[in-house]
Amino acid sequence: MDGFIELRGIRKRFQGVPAVNDASLTLNRGEVFSLLGPSGCGKTTLLRILGGFETPDAGRIIINGQDITDLPPNKRPINTVFQNYALFPHLCLWDNVGFGLKMAGKPRKFIDQEVERMLDLVDLLDHADKKPHQISGGQKQRVAIARALINKPQLLLLDEPLAALDLKLRQRMLLELDRIHDEVGITFLYVTHDQGEAMSLSDRIAVMNQGRIEQIARPMEVYEAPSSSFVAAFIGDTNFFKAHVSGSVGEDYSTLAIEGVPSVLAYNDKKLQRGQQVYLSIRPEKFRIQREKPAPTEHLNMLKGKVLDIIYLGSNTKFRVECGGHVLMITQQHARFMLDTTPLTWEEEVWVSWNADDGYMLQRYEEADARLLDLPNEEESVP
Amino acid sequence: MSRKWREWTITLPSMGWLVFFFVIPTLLVCGIAFKNRTINGGIGEGWTLDTWLNVIQPSYPLVVWRTLWLSGLTTLICLFFSIPVSYWLARLSKEARNWMLLLIILPFWTNFLIRVFAWWSLLHSQGWLKQALVWLGLASPEAQLLYNEWAVLLVLVYTYIPFAILPLFASAEKFDFSLLDAARDLGAGKLRAFVSVFIPGISQGMITAFVVVFIPVLGSYAIPDIVGGPTSEMIGNKIAQNVFVDRNLPHASALATLLALVVLLPVLYSIFTQRRQKRSTGRRS
Amino acid sequence: MKNRSKFPMFVTIGVLVFLYAPILVLIIYSFNDSRYPGAWQGFTLKWYRTLLEANSVEARDIWRATRNTLLVAFCATIISMVFGTLAAWAMYRFRSRLQSLHQMLVYAPLVVPDILMGISLLMLFVNVNMSLGLTTIIISHTTFCISYVALVVLGRLQDFDHTLVDAARDLGANGFAVCVRILLPLLGPGIAAGGLLAFTLSVDDFVITFFTAGPGSTTLPVQVYSMMRHGTPTLINALSVIFIIVTFSVVIFSQRVLQKRDNSHPHI
Numbered sequence: 001m002d003g004f005i006e007l008r009g010i011r012k013r014f015q016g017v018p019a020v021n022d023a024s025l026t027l028n029r030g031e032v033f034s035l036l037g038p039s040g041c042g043k044t045t046l047l048r049i050l051g052g053f054e055t056p057d058a059g060r061i062i063i064n065g066q067d068i069t070d071l072p073p074n075k076r077p078i079n080t081v082f083q084n085y086a087l088f089p090h091l092c093l094w095d096n097v098g099f100g101l102k103m104a105g106k107p108r109k110f111i112d113q114e115v116e117r118m119l120d121l122v123d124l125l126d127h128a129d130k131k132p133h134q135i136s137g138g139q140k141q142r143v144a145i146a147r148a149l150i151n152k153p154q155l156l157l158l159d160e161p162l163a164a165l166d167l168k169l170r171q172r173m174l175l176e177l178d179r180i181h182d183e184v185g186i187t188f189l190y191v192t193h194d195q196g197e198a199m200s201l202s203d204r205i206a207v208m209n210q211g212r213i214e215q216i217a218r219p220m221e222v223y224e225a226p227s228s229s230f231v232a233a234f235i236g237d238t239n240f241f242k243a244h245v246s247g248s249v250g251e252d253y254s255t256l257a258i259e260g261v262p263s264v265l266a267y268n269d270k271k272l273q274r275g276q277q278v279y280l281s282i283r284p285e286k287f288r289i290q291r292e293k294p295a296p297t298e299h300l301n302m303l304k305g306k307v308l309d310i311i312y313l314g315s316n317t318k319f320r321v322e323c324g325g326h327v328l329m330i331t332q333q334h335a336r337f338m339l340d341t342t343p344l345t346w347e348e349e350v351w352v353s354w355n356a357d358d359g360y361m362l363q364r365y366e367e368a369d370a371r372l373l374d375l376p377n378e379e380e381s382v383p
Numbered sequence: 384m385s386r387k388w389r390e391w392t393i394t395l396p397s398m399g400w401l402v403f404f405f406v407i408p409t410l411l412v413c414g415i416a417f418k419n420r421t422i423n424g425g426i427g428e429g430w431t432l433d434t435w436l437n438v439i440q441p442s443y444p445l446v447v448w449r450t451l452w453l454s455g456l457t458t459l460i461c462l463f464f465s466i467p468v469s470y471w472l473a474r475l476s477k478e479a480r481n482w483m484l485l486l487i488i489l490p491f492w493t494n495f496l497i498r499v500f501a502w503w504s505l506l507h508s509q510g511w512l513k514q515a516l517v518w519l520g521l522a523s524p525e526a527q528l529l530y531n532e533w534a535v536l537l538v539l540v541y542t543y544i545p546f547a548i549l550p551l552f553a554s555a556e557k558f559d560f561s562l563l564d565a566a567r568d569l570g571a572g573k574l575r576a577f578v579s580v581f582i583p584g585i586s587q588g589m590i591t592a593f594v595v596v597f598i599p600v601l602g603s604y605a606i607p608d609i610v611g612g613p614t615s616e617m618i619g620n621k622i623a624q625n626v627f628v629d630r631n632l633p634h635a636s637a638l639a640t641l642l643a644l645v646v647l648l649p650v651l652y653s654i655f656t657q658r659r660q661k662r663s664t665g666r667r668s
Numbered sequence: 669m670k671n672r673s674k675f676p677m678f679v680t681i682g683v684l685v686f687l688y689a690p691i692l693v694l695i696i697y698s699f700n701d702s703r704y705p706g707a708w709q710g711f712t713l714k715w716y717r718t719l720l721e722a723n724s725v726e727a728r729d730i731w732r733a734t735r736n737t738l739l740v741a742f743c744a745t746i747i748s749m750v751f752g753t754l755a756a757w758a759m760y761r762f763r764s765r766l767q768s769l770h771q772m773l774v775y776a777p778l779v780v781p782d783i784l785m786g787i788s789l790l791m792l793f794v795n796v797n798m799s800l801g802l803t804t805i806i807i808s809h810t811t812f813c814i815s816y817v818a819l820v821v822l823g824r825l826q827d828f829d830h831t832l833v834d835a836a837r838d839l840g841a842n843g844f845a846v847c848v849r850i851l852l853p854l855l856g857p858g859i860a861a862g863g864l865l866a867f868t869l870s871v872d873d874f875v876i877t878f879f880t881a882g883p884g885s886t887t888l889p890v891q892v893y894s895m896m897r898h899g900t901p902t903l904i905n906a907l908s909v910i911f912i913i914v915t916f917s918v919v920i921f922s923q924r925v926l927q928k929r930d931n932s933h934p935h936i
Contacts, residue, residue: 053834073837086835090853099849103840151840390762394770397755397814401773404811408788415791426794468683471676483680485923490687492915496874496892497908501690503896504697504905509704511693541690544683573673594779602781604875609896619783626787626879632794639787643780650779 004029005155005187010059012045019045020056021211027155032181032188034198037208038234046208047157047191051080063154074103079148080157084164085140087132093119093143094128100151118146121183122176138169142176149184158190162197174200195235199223207231223283228364232281233372239328240362240370241280245272253299253356256280260324264301265356272361279365284331286358289319289350299356307348319344321352328352329373409643416637424630434633438641443621447641450617453532454600457539461547461596462589468548469588470581473555484552491545499609502538503529506610530612538606543599547592554588555581590656598646618642691912698905715906726895726903733891740802740877740887741870744809749863751810752817753855759818760825777815785812786879793880800882808880809870816869817862824858864922868915 005027012020020042027033035043048054050061052073061069068076079100087096098115106114119125122142127135132143141161148156161177162170174197181188192198198205199219206216207230215227226232229240243256246263254268256278264280272278288294294302305323319330330352344350416434419427468487472480490498505512506528516522528534558581566576582589604619611620618638625635701712722728755774759767777785789808790800798804836850874889881890895904 051834051838053837073834074840074842078838080835080838082831082835084829084831086829086831088832088835088850088854099836099841100839103836103845147839390758390764390766393754394758394762394766397751397758397818398770398773400751400811400814401777404789404792404807405773405777405785408792409784411791411795412784412788464679464683467676467679471680485920486684487687489916489919490691492868492919493691493912494872494889494892494908494915496889496896497694497904497911498690500892500896500901500904500908501694504901505690505693507704509707541686544687548683598779599781602783604783605893609893619781622783622787623878626790632791635787636791639784643784646779646781646784 004064006060006062007046007050008060008062010046010049010056010061012042012049012054012056014045018211020049023059023208023211023213025206025213025216027187027189028203030185030187031203032190032201034190034192034202034205035208036192036195036198036205036235039193041208042211043191043193043208044159047080047159047189050155050189051078051157052076077154078157079151079153079155080159081141081144081148081161083160085132085144087140087143087147089132092129092131093124093135096132096143097147097150099147104151114150118150121149121180122146137165138173141165141173145177145180149180149186153186155187155189158188160192161190162192162194170197177201199235207234209234225360226281226362229279229281229362229366229369230364230372232360232362233369237284237329237331237373238281239284239326240365241282241326241359242365243278243280245274245276245278247274258326260326261303264303264359265299266359266361267357268361270361270363279362280359281362282354282359284318284329285316285333286354287328287330287332288353289321289330289332289344290353291344291348291350293351294353300353301356301359302351302353305350305352307344307346307350310344310346312343317343321350323352412636412639412643414636415633416640418633418636420631420633424632426632434637437634438637446616446618446621447645449532449615450601450619451645453536453539453615453617454597457536457543457600458547458593458597460536460540461544462551462592465544465547465551465592466582466585466589469551469555469585470577472548472552473558474560487548488545495542496605498542499538499606502534502541503610506534506537529610530615532611532615535607535611535615535617538610539600539603542606543596546595546599550591550595551585551588554585554591558584594649597649601646602642618645694905695909695912698909700905703902715903716910719903719906719910724903729886730888730891730903730907733886733888736802736805736885737871737887737889740805740809741867743806744813744870745863745867747806747810748813748817748866749859752814752862752866753821753859755814755818756821756825759822760828774815774818777812778819782873782875783879786876789876790879800880801885804880804882805877805885805887808876809873812873812876813866813870816865817859820862820865821855821858824855824861828854861922 003026007023007025010020010023011018023042023046025033035046037043045054049056052068052071052075056069059069060067063077087093088099091099094115097118098111101111101114115128116125119128122145124135124139124142124146127139132140135143144161145158158177162173165173177188178201190198190201199222202219204216204218205222207214207222209230215222215231217225217227222231223235226235226238232238232240241256241258243258243264243266245254245268246257247255248268249255249265252267252269253265254272255263256266257263258280266280270278294300296302303323305321305328307319308322308327309318309320311318314334316331316333319328319332321328321330415426417430417432419429419431419433421427472483475483504510507513508527508529510528513522513526513528516528517524517526522528562580562584563576566580567573571579602619603617604623607615607617607620608623611617618641622635622638622642625631625638698715699711699713700708701714702709718724719727719730722731755770759771759774785808789804789811792798793800793804832850832854833846836846841849872889873887874893877887877890878893881887886894892904892907895901
């Protein structure tokens with residue numbers, strides 16, 4: 001954590017409505033950092049503030065110890081890849097890429113040499129004379145990246161750069177972006193609403209919701225140890241349980257009382273005391289589902305349930321299982337040849353089990369976040 | 384702060400110009416309507432309602448009425464012919480459509496007086512149209528085609544029909560023609576489908592066409608002046624007559640104010656309907 | 669769709685005949701060796717000769733009026749292109765109460781009948797004791813041309829992607845460079861189209877000019893009008909044909925240029 005770029009307490013309101021609310025974060029040199037959140041969460045506003053297109057109502061932006069909050073976009077060592085590419089339609093690719101150096105007043109020879117290098121980097125040297133409307137979406141994207149990188153910015157902002165591309169192209173461009181990042185080593189700030197892009201590309205992710213940063217962590221941490229119900233529900237699927245701490249087992253484990261089911265064991269990293277309320281999040285794939293009661297082991301929780309729904313998806317199957325008034329979403333991977341087995345069917349009695357370490361206690365819980373999940377919430381499904 | 388300043392610097396030139404050369408003159412006209420004239424054609428001191436009393440003299444209601452029915456009828460005729468034209472244009476291929484459109488607006492680019500003059504020569508007592516009608520036995524050799532209300536109506540329609548076609552075409556172009564097939568499928572006749580599906584579909588264009596034809600026709604001056612006579616004068620002729628012949632500027636101003644009020648009504652109506660439309664579509668989405 | 673009614677097509681053809689027939693007759697008349705419209709007296713080119721050689725008082729008046737017309741149109745076009753473009757940019761860029769007022773002001777001259785603008789400008793010039801002449805005509809024409817230019821440029825701006833300006837700023841362009849390298853090249857065709865419209869409207873205008881012109885500052889339409897009313901209309905036919913040829917070729921040429929441009933820039 002060298003604190004190369006720092007945002008301190010950024011706030012921005014539009015017509016009285018807060019778009020960014022007290023956002024602080026630190027970017028490290030050379031990392032890919034993602035701002036992830038649903039549309040309207042303030043991630044694009046935060047990016048535009050960094051780029052200099054909006055002035056924050058409060059807060060400072062510091063790069064390398066220099067406060068750039070009041071500098072206009074053309075004076076910042078930051079460049080942007082815009083969502084719709086924003087290529088200049090009247091200039092050919094070569095002139096588009098060279099625009100930044102021309103503005104910087106660099107000599108002609110130097111510009112030519114750099115443009116050639118950048119177009120080569122994005123593999124578009126053959127198309128240098130074409131106008132933007134003559135090339136495909138993926139190529140436009142690469143031109144936009146080359147154009148933004150040519151000034152050797154300290155920070156590259158990417159605003160939903162793949163949103164306009166189709167799925168196949170998006171996956172190819174992700175690899176391409178990764179390669180370009182490895183080659184230039186510049187810090188990337190990547191704004192997206194797509195968790196897959198953020199998870200696969202980033203060193204760290206900031207999950208944003210309603211103008212606030214909910215959590216900043218490595219992708220794996222964000223998934224496995226979400227700080228709030230929003231993060232848990234927005235990234236991947238999960239199951240929420242409302243519980244009370246009813247006792248402790250050893251140093252690190254607590255028993256939790258959940259309405260309608262026998263008490264369960266959970267890892268207590270929050271050091272919660274007996275009687276405190278807590279919300280538990282368990283990812284669908286952490287469960288095991290089977291006909292026979294599993295052999296009890298240390299820290300294994302098990303509940304008896306009834307299968308409500310089965311969605312067979314080839315590599316895995318999704319189940320909806322009712323356990324003591326709770327409807328659980330469970331995903332089971334199929335590592336074995338399935339035709340040799342007798343699959344579970346509707347209404348069948350099953351055992352659902354999971355390890356105490358696989359449930360995660362949330363710091364914050366909002367009722368509304370449960371609606372983000374694919375599965376219908378309890379009130380709707382159970383009469 | 385600097386944003387506000389930037390906004391003012393780029394707004395001020397056009398705004399200042401229009402305030403000075405459009406708003407102030409308009410207010411001036413309204414003001415002068417309440418002045419007396421002087422003997423030598425100037426504007427007198429003090430305020431008076433005399434001018435207005437003169438404007439309500441017996442001959443004017445007739446001129447106002449004629450202006451209204453001529454404008455109304457012109458608009459109706461233009462709409463009547465433009466609707467099938469716009470329908471046909473909208474169903475053409477894009478290439479053919481552009482050429483047809485160019486063909487329709489091309490006469491509009493020639494000088495307006497020249498087009499009026501062309502009709503004047505056609506309708507003239509020696510003109511070909513007149514002679515053709517006499518030859519066909521449709522008109523007596525003594526009949527005067529020029530200098531009456533029908534000549535004015537004809538040339539007004541001729542001048543303003545492209546103005547009606549363009550907005551109607553713009554609406555028709557966006558019309559989903561499969562709706563007509565759907566109507567036919569549900570048992571509507573050809574004409575019925577056209578009237579009850581296509582025409583409501585282009586209602587926005589009809590309102591625009593109405594405004595862009597009706598309002599300029601209300602204020603027309605040159606056409607009734609050239610192809611019309613004393614029995615086909617419109618408000619515009621009276622205004623010009625008071626300015627250039629009678630040198631009675633207050634009287635001309637009062638008439639202009641009257642005309643402005645008549646013009647304002649359809650404008651306010653169209654703004655009102657557009658607002659309502661916007662609000663209702665807003666609610667839906 | 670074999671079942672489609674032929675009626676709309678017949679109406680369209682009828683309308684086109686209606687639109688072009690008078691113009692065609694005018695062209696034929698211009699070669700007629702008669703002082704009055706009417707019977708065919710034989711083919712002649714003498715009206716064109718009179719006009720082009722300027723060997724009559726009327727022909728000389730026409731040429732003076734032509735010069736005035738072009739001068740007025742040129743000045744009004746230049747001024748209204750600058751003011752109208754600024755107005756369109758202001759309305760595009762800012763959404764404030766000031767701009768709704770501004771927008772109303774810009775649109776108002778489009779719906780007001782010419783005669784009202786003519787008389788109100790006349791009243792202004794009379795009241796400030798400005799003598800009527802070319803200057804007053806230029807001012808009057810500029811007043812309605814601003815609105816048309818603003819309308820056309822604003823229409824083009826609806827398709828303009830403002831992130832292009834952000835992108836240019838991001839790449840180090842200052843305000844001046846954004847104007848010269850991005851806005852002018854991209855908005856140029858729109859501004860030119862607005863200017864072309866302004867120019868034609870200025871050349872075409874009769875009513876407003878009639879009210880605001882003084883002695884010796886006649887423009888071509890006013891000249892045509894007075895020839896129609898007072899003089900002999902013989903020269904008008906020939907003049908009209910020249911006029912028609914010039915305008916038709918300008919319109920068709922500009923249409924082709926614009927279409928070509930549209931093909932090469934589908935997004936602008």
